[in-house]
Amino acid sequence: MIGTFSYAKFLKFLYSVPEAERGWEKSGVNGKLTAPLDWLYGLVRLPGRRIVTPVVNQMREAMATLARLQARSKAVGQQYYFRNSVVDVFRKKENDAAVKIQNWFRGCRVRAYIRHLHRAAIIVQKWWRSYLSRQHYQLVVKLAYYTMKMNLYNEMAVRIQRRWRGYKIRKYCFDYFYLKEYLRAVTETNDAIRDALEEFAEMKEREEKKAALEREEKKRDYQARKMHYLLSTKQIPGIYNSPFRKDPDPWELRLQKAKPLTHQRPRVKQKHSISLTSWLACTSNRSFPRSEILPPINRKQCQGPFRDIAEVLEQRYKPLEPTLREAEPINELKEAREDLRRQEWIRNVNDNMFLPFSSYHKNEKYVPSMHSSSKYGPNSYGCQRFRDENPKKWICPKDFQTVLPSFDLFSKYGKLYSKAGQIV
Amino acid sequence: MHLLPEDQSPWIPNRQAGVMSLLRPLLLDVVPTIQQTAALALGRLANYNDDLAEAVVKGDILPQLVYSLAEQNRFYKKAAAFVLRAVGKHSPQLAQAIVDCGALDTLVICLEDFDPGVKEAAAWALGYIARHNAELSQAVVDAGAVPLLVLCIQEPEVALKRIAASALSDISKHSPELAQTVVDAGAIAHLAQMILNPDAKLKRQILSALSQIAKHSVDLAEMVVEAEIFPVVLTCLKDKDEYVKKNASTLIREIAKHTPELSQLIVNAGGVAAVIDCIGSCKGNIRLPGIMMLGYVAAHSENLAMAVIISKGVPQLSLCLSEEPEDHIKAAAAWALGQIGRHTPEHARAVAVTNTLPVLLSLYMSTESSEDLQVKSKKAIKSILQKCTYLPALEPFLYDAPPNILKHVVGQFSKVLPHDSKARRLFVTSGGLKKVQEIKAEPGSLLQEYINSINNCYPEEIVRYYSPGYSETLLQRVDSYQPLAN
Numbered sequence: 001m002i003g004t005f006s007y008a009k010f011l012k013f014l015y016s017v018p019e020a021e022r023g024w025e026k027s028g029v030n031g032k033l034t035a036p037l038d039w040l041y042g043l044v045r046l047p048g049r050r051i052v053t054p055v056v057n058q059m060r061e062a063m064a065t066l067a068r069l070q071a072r073s074k075a076v077g078q079q080y081y082f083r084n085s086v087v088d089v090f091r092k093k094e095n096d097a098a099v100k101i102q103n104w105f106r107g108c109r110v111r112a113y114i115r116h117l118h119r120a121a122i123i124v125q126k127w128w129r130s131y132l133s134r135q136h137y138q139l140v141v142k143l144a145y146y147t148m149k150m151n152l153y154n155e156m157a158v159r160i161q162r163r164w165r166g167y168k169i170r171k172y173c174f175d176y177f178y179l180k181e182y183l184r185a186v187t188e189t190n191d192a193i194r195d196a197l198e199e200f201a202e203m204k205e206r207e208e209k210k211a212a213l214e215r216e217e218k219k220r221d222y223q224a225r226k227m228h229y230l231l232s233t234k235q236i237p238g239i240y241n242s243p244f245r246k247d248p249d250p251w252e253l254r255l256q257k258a259k260p261l262t263h264q265r266p267r268v269k270q271k272h273s274i275s276l277t278s279w280l281a282c283t284s285n286r287s288f289p290r291s292e293i294l295p296p297i298n299r300k301q302c303q304g305p306f307r308d309i310a311e312v313l314e315q316r317y318k319p320l321e322p323t324l325r326e327a328e329p330i331n332e333l334k335e336a337r338e339d340l341r342r343q344e345w346i347r348n349v350n351d352n353m354f355l356p357f358s359s360y361h362k363n364e365k366y367v368p369s370m371h372s373s374s375k376y377g378p379n380s381y382g383c384q385r386f387r388d389e390n391p392k393k394w395i396c397p398k399d400f401q402t403v404l405p406s407f408d409l410f411s412k413y414g415k416l417y418s419k420a421g422q423i424v
Numbered sequence: 425m426h427l428l429p430e431d432q433s434p435w436i437p438n439r440q441a442g443v444m445s446l447l448r449p450l451l452l453d454v455v456p457t458i459q460q461t462a463a464l465a466l467g468r469l470a471n472y473n474d475d476l477a478e479a480v481v482k483g484d485i486l487p488q489l490v491y492s493l494a495e496q497n498r499f500y501k502k503a504a505a506f507v508l509r510a511v512g513k514h515s516p517q518l519a520q521a522i523v524d525c526g527a528l529d530t531l532v533i534c535l536e537d538f539d540p541g542v543k544e545a546a547a548w549a550l551g552y553i554a555r556h557n558a559e560l561s562q563a564v565v566d567a568g569a570v571p572l573l574v575l576c577i578q579e580p581e582v583a584l585k586r587i588a589a590s591a592l593s594d595i596s597k598h599s600p601e602l603a604q605t606v607v608d609a610g611a612i613a614h615l616a617q618m619i620l621n622p623d624a625k626l627k628r629q630i631l632s633a634l635s636q637i638a639k640h641s642v643d644l645a646e647m648v649v650e651a652e653i654f655p656v657v658l659t660c661l662k663d664k665d666e667y668v669k670k671n672a673s674t675l676i677r678e679i680a681k682h683t684p685e686l687s688q689l690i691v692n693a694g695g696v697a698a699v700i701d702c703i704g705s706c707k708g709n710i711r712l713p714g715i716m717m718l719g720y721v722a723a724h725s726e727n728l729a730m731a732v733i734i735s736k737g738v739p740q741l742s743l744c745l746s747e748e749p750e751d752h753i754k755a756a757a758a759w760a761l762g763q764i765g766r767h768t769p770e771h772a773r774a775v776a777v778t779n780t781l782p783v784l785l786s787l788y789m790s791t792e793s794s795e796d797l798q799v800k801s802k803k804a805i806k807s808i809l810q811k812c813t814y815l816p817a818l819e820p821f822l823y824d825a826p827p828n829i830l831k832h833v834v835g836q837f838s839k840v841l842p843h844d845s846k847a848r849r850l851f852v853t854s855g856g857l858k859k860v861q862e863i864k865a866e867p868g869s870l871l872q873e874y875i876n877s878i879n880n881c882y883p884e885e886i887v888r889y890y891s892p893g894y895s896e897t898l899l900q901r902v903d904s905y906q907p908l909a910n
Contacts, residue, residue, distance in 0.1 A: 186691060186731045193694030201662045354494040
């Protein structure tokens with residue numbers, strides 16, 4: 001600020017003139033000097049330079065000057081103020097300019113520095129980045145190569161799998177042609193089975209028809225045999241052979257062919273068991289033939305001393321006539337019991353007698369009958385009162401036989417072959 | 425020996441009590457003929473009516489019978505076994521009463537008798553006892569009857585064989601363990617040998633026994649098959665006797681239902697053709713096992729279903745469906761057709777070509793069908809329709825199907841039409857497109873989506889032409905049209 005007056009500075013200047021010898025570095029920028037201040041002029045004129053004079057002279061001059069100065073101090077003051085302020089005005093400007101210049105220069109310097117740093121940094125970064133990128137690039141290339149290879153493999157694998165899957169499905173899972181073949185085979189089997197079953201059914205039909213026909217035939221045959229008397233004779237034409245017919249009725253022919261039926265005794269059903277009487281009559285197939293009807297009447301007699309054939313046959317095929325002793329033995333009951341016991345022994349799995357369940361669980365004590373028991377146990381009712389048995393007195397250990405066996409003196413009477421001894 | 429003729433029906437309880445108390449001492453008579461006659465009379469009484477049988481049980485006659493059964497001659501044994509059979513056949517409680525008085529052991533001893541009549545009577549009684557439930561069967565088995573029954577089957581008398589086979593059938597029908605017991609006694613080989621026997625009643629029982637064994641599990645069925653019954657069993661399907669046919673088809677059905685391999689075996693042996701012929705030759709309930717067998721075979725896999733189709737099974741089944749009067753047979757036929765047609769479009773086409781779908785629809789819609797029939801026919805229709813691409817068969821459905829089935833029909837059309845131009849033309853000319861336009865569907869529902877996809881197959885003019893009310897809109901346009909003023 002031009003016009004700024006530093007009063008302190010002025011005072012300092014006033015009272016530090018002796019110190020003025022030290023010199024002033026700060027004043028007089030532009031070298032403009034003021035006339036009245038000779039001393040000052042002299043001082044100013046030599047800025048920065050120390051004034052070196054002998055001290056005494058100097059002291060005297062200085063004192064004189066001082067007096068002079070003090071006289072003009074006020075004006076000096078004002079002059080000082082004005083000159084400083086003028087200078088101040090410019091000083092500020094100049095200062096600012098100086099600052100600006102320095103500012104700019106420093107800026108330039110700093111910028112140059114920064115530019116230098118930038119360039120250096122760029123170079124460093126450039127090299128570092130290139131290094132990193134190259135590394136990355138190598139990775140990328142590796143990956144791309146790897147991917148390319150894998151894609152190729154996958155492609156090839158897909159081709160193989162496609163072929164294989166098609167083959168597998170067509171051959172093993174769903175073989176279309178095999179299915180067609182199978183269905184055709186099934187149709188063929190079905191047709192074969194149907195034919196076979198048809199044949200079977202037909203065969204059965206035929207068999208049944210045949211059996212029915214045979215039954216019919218048998219029936220008709222039997223009827224013809226029964227109606228044999230309706231056959232036509234020479235004198236009397238039968239009912240089936242009417243003279244007004246051209247041909248005789250088929251029944252007529254049947255009647256002619258049929259054998260007359262004789263009255264048969266109703267056939268007794270053959271028992272499975274073979275009794276004693278029929279055994280020796282030799283009625284089985286392996287023995288001599290036995291006929292029920294008598295031999296024909298006009299059979300020629302064999303030459304020689306032979307008996308009548310009828311008698312001989314009668315005697316030969318006489319059924320067994322066991323004696324009474326054999327037919328109804330006295331110990332029939334005992335033998336039957338033995339028989340039964342033998343049969344049961346053969347047949348039964350278990351020999352223990354079957355006990356009824358109903359009384360099995362009842363643990364009943366046996367209650368003896370009143371007649372044969374007393375308070376003290378079983379009574380000797382039957383033994384000691386009526387018939388005492390003392391086995392020591394017996395003659396022999398066997399029991400008496402109550403029934404005597406028969407003897408067959410008269411069993412063959414009238415049944416022998418010879419007629420000797422017979423009463424005429 | 426007709427002391428008490430069987431047709432005297434009005435037996436009142438106090439008279440019954442009188443009869444029992446009269447007959448009971450006769451059982452203990454000295455003369456054996458009287459004992460036998462008394463036992464026979466008791467048997468005939470008990471046979472007639474279950475009240476009388478209860479009276480026999482209450483009269484405490486059974487223990488006496490059982491006791492004397494062990495000791496008497498064969499006529500008495502036959503009569504006593506007849507009484508036990510007559511009592512045991514009416515109800516499980518009476519059979520339990522017989523078991524409780526220890527008759528089983530005695531009957532088993534009778535099975536070892538020499539006389540075939542006694543064996544027959546004992547086997548019959550055991551069969552009737554075992555028939556009721558599994559516990560009684562188990563009791564019979566525990567008494568050791570099974571090996572003896574298997575021996576009885578090998579006897580030469582046909583009646584004894586029949587009865588023994590029927591008893592084995594009754595024992596094995598209750599549970600797999602009992603069937604396994606019968607199999608362990610070696611019954612299957614003997615039963616299989618006797619399939620060739622000419623007697624029809626015997627064949628019935630044999631086939632029934634084998635089917636009761638085979639029905640329980642895969643192992644048992646495999647054992648039955650290993651006895652080489654195929655293809656001999658197929659000749660039984662041609663037998664004159666209806667029940668032989670029925671039992672034979674039951675046996676084949678029980679074998680076929682377990683696994684696809686067994687069904688495959690039957691198909692390979694030509695069984696399907698034989699069963700189809702058998703179905704064709706009989707009527708009524710006899711057909712039912714055959715129909716079910718076809719259904720089971722077709723259900724296992726599509727190849728087997730195709731085998732059923734090429735054996736000409738579908739026309740036969742549709743014939744059954746239309747001509748049978750009974751609902752349960754129709755239901756079985758509907759189910760079988762559904763199983764055949766549900767696999768692939770080929771199968772559905774084979775079913776649809778025979779014109780069965782309208783029949784199924786009418787059965788579903790008819791109010792007279794039973795609930796079971798309706799459910800089964802609905803399932804069959806749905807499963808066939810979902811695979812059917814044979815459009816001529818689907819078209820009638822557009823007209824008279826209820827909405828829940830219509831949805832599937834329209835869905836099928838929407839799948840087929842986009843790909844087939846001839847079918848599109850046919851669809852238009854037969855009036856199907858018109859009908860589709862007339863269907864009302866909620867927007868956003870599946871049906872609407874199907875209709876949209878059908879409409880997208882056709883140019884817009886045709887769709888508009890066939891949409892209902894088009895003539896009115898055209899006339900309205902005529903009304904509102906201002907002719908150009910010249």
